[in-house]
Amino acid sequence: MADISAIEEDQHVDSKVNRNGVTDQRLIPLRDKEDKRMEARPNLKFYHLHGMDSRGFLKCYFEPDSVFREETVVFIIEKLHSALATGRIKGETLFDISLGSIVHQLFDITDFFKEIIILKLRESCIMELNKWVKTRTGAFSWTHACKALTELGGISDPDEVQEEKVKETIKRIVKIDFSKENLTDPEVLPPADCILTAWMLDVVSHDKQDYIRNLRKMSKLLKPGGHLIIIACINVTYYTAGTERLHALNYDESFVKKTLTDEGYEIESCELLDRKVENDLVDYKKLMVLTAVKGNIKNV
Numbered sequence: 032m033a034d035i036s037a038i039e040e041d042q043h044v045d046s047k048v049n050r051n052g053v054t055d056q057r058l059i060p061l062r063d064k065e066d067k068r069m070e071a072r073p074n075l076k077f078y079h080l081h082g083m084d085s086r087g088f089l090k091c092y093f094e095p096d097s098v099f100r101e102e103t104v105v106f107i108i109e110k111l112h113s114a115l116a117t118g119r120i121k122g123e124t125l126f127d128i129s130l131g132s133i134v135h136q137l138f139d140i141t142d143f144f145k146e147i148i149i150l151k152l153r154e155s156c157i158m159e160l161n162k163w164v165k166t167r168t169g170a171f172s173w174t175h176a177c178k179a180l181t182e183l184g185g186i187s188d189p190d191e192v193q194e195e196k197v198k199e200t201i202k203r204i205v206k207i208d209f210s211k212e213n214l215t216d217p218e219v220l221p222p223a224d225c226i227l228t229a230w231m232l233d234v235v236s237h238d239k240q241d242y243i244r245n246l247r248k249m250s251k252l253l254k255p256g257g258h259l260i261i262i263a264c265i266n267v268t269y270y271t272a273g274t275e276r277l278h279a280l281n282y283d284e285s286f287v288k289k290t291l292t293d294e295g296y297e298i299e300s301c302e303l304l305d306r307k308v309e310n311d312l313v314d315y316k317k318l319m320v321l322t323a324v325k326g327n328i329k330n331v
Contacts (some may be wrong), residue, residue: 033297034082039319041242041271042184045250049105052331055213055282057068057108062187065267068238074276075269075276075277075278076275076276076277076283077234077235077237077277077278078130078152078153078234078235078277078278079152079153079209079235079275081155082153082155083131083146083155083272083273083275083277084273084274084275085131085132085153085155085156085158085159085271085272086159086171086273087133087273087274088130088131088272088273089133089159089171091133091271091273091312091313092312092313093133093135093171093176098308098310099308099310099312099313100175101307102304102306102307102308102318103177103318104135104171104176104179106320107135107136107180107229107262107316107318107320108135108136108139108179108180108183109183110302110320111136111260111272111320111327112139112180112183113138113297113300113302114260114320114322115121115139115140115142115143117197118195119258119299120143120258120260120283120322121143121144121223121225122143122144122223122224122225122257123145123146123224124142124145124146124147124148124221124223124224124225125140125144125146125147125148125223125224125225125226125227125251126147126148126149126150126220126223126225126226126227126253127147127148127149127150127226127227127228128150128207128214128226128228128231128249129149129227129229129230129231129262130229130230131156131159131230131272132151132156132157132159132160132163132171132234132236134160134163134173134176134197135173135179136227136229136262137197137200137201138173138176138177138180138193138194138197139199140200140227141193141196143198144225145200146198146200146201146202147197147200147201147202148176148201148202148203148204148205148220148223149201149203149204149205149268150204150205150206150207150214150215151204151205151210151284152206152207152208152231152235154206157204157206159171160204162200163206163250164204165197166198172275173194174191174194177193177194178299180193180244181193196315199276204219205220209235209245209248211248213246213248213251214248214249214251214252215252222251222252222254223251223252223253223254223257224254224257224258225253225257225258225259225260226249226252226253226257226258226259226260226272227260227262228249228260228261228262229257229263230261230262230263231244232246232249232261232263232267232276232280233263233264233279233280234270234277234279234280236280237278237280238280238283239280239286239290241280242280242282242290243290243294246290246291246294247276247294250294251295253325254325255326255327256320256323256324256325256326256327257324257325258299258323258324258325259322259324259325260320260321260322261287261319261320261321261322261323262318262319263287263318263321264279264313264315264317264318264319265282265283265284265303265315265316265317265318265319266281266282266283266315266316266317267279267280267313267314267315268281268314269280269313269314270312270313270315271312271313272290279313279315284303284317284319284321286299287319287321288301288321290318291321291323295325295326295327296323296324296326297323297324297326298321298322298323299322299323299324300322301319301320301321301322302319302320303317303318303319304317304318304319305307305317306318
């Protein structure tokens with residue numbers, strides 16, 4: 032298991048040497064540490080604490096004319112298509128735990144899973160997603176993402192037919208809370224055959240210890256032998272949604288690989304794309320699409 036002591040789950044030790052040369056130790060609540068980190072970065076908001084402009088997020092990175100399109104849309108679709116083409120990633124149920132109201136990561140999934148359950152953190156993102164699922168006026172258009180998959184030979188159906196297949200496969204949208212040990216509390220969901228998470232761990236984790244804790248919470252929703260698909264930014268510190276900058280956790284791919292291995296996962300693939308776009312909306316250095324299989328180690 033990854034190295035986090037029991038104390039670090041909710042508190043840390045503050046040590047001081049008194050005038051008699053004896054070390055005094057006191058336990059400081061983890062929330063105090065988080066508050067201090069937030070005070071040190073007063074201009075950056077946290078997605079799970081403050082929310083974000085969900086439509087502004089889509090416009091920044093996922094519109095057809097976005098400068099990031101080749102990276103955030105096309106690269107992601109290409110690498111997911113390659114991973115699914117191996118035939119190893121399949122089953123009854125997939126949980127999607129992704130940032131905002133993005134859905135392009137799901138367009139190739141419908142041939143491999145009978146149902147998709149989307150787990151969302153913010154009400155605004157649930158509302159934005161429901162506009163698309165229920166084909167309401169003003170919904171964000173993902174037709175360009177379908178076209179990208181069609182160009183890969185990933186689907187033979189017309190774009191609008193493929194979008195309807197995805198909508199039909201999405202059976203539920205469930206609100207989650209990362210402050211709870213069971214993310215879906217008070218509801219208990221049967222574990223999934225696969226979890227796909229795009230950028231969520233990046234934005235809800237204050238530090239690397241937090242990342243490991245949040246990964247463990249996700250892992251409890253996954254069957255042993257099930258697949259975990261992680262889409263992430265590498266070496267990022269912030270991203271923009273609308274007019275606001277938000278926190279993102281800075282780490283490299285070696286940290287993710289070691290963490291997953293320590294947590295009992297076997298990594299199957301890891302695809303990286305060096306950033307080519309010059310734009311200050313976000314400062315990632317690479318994009319990553321990683322697939323791994325959950326082992327049978329206790330607590331994962």
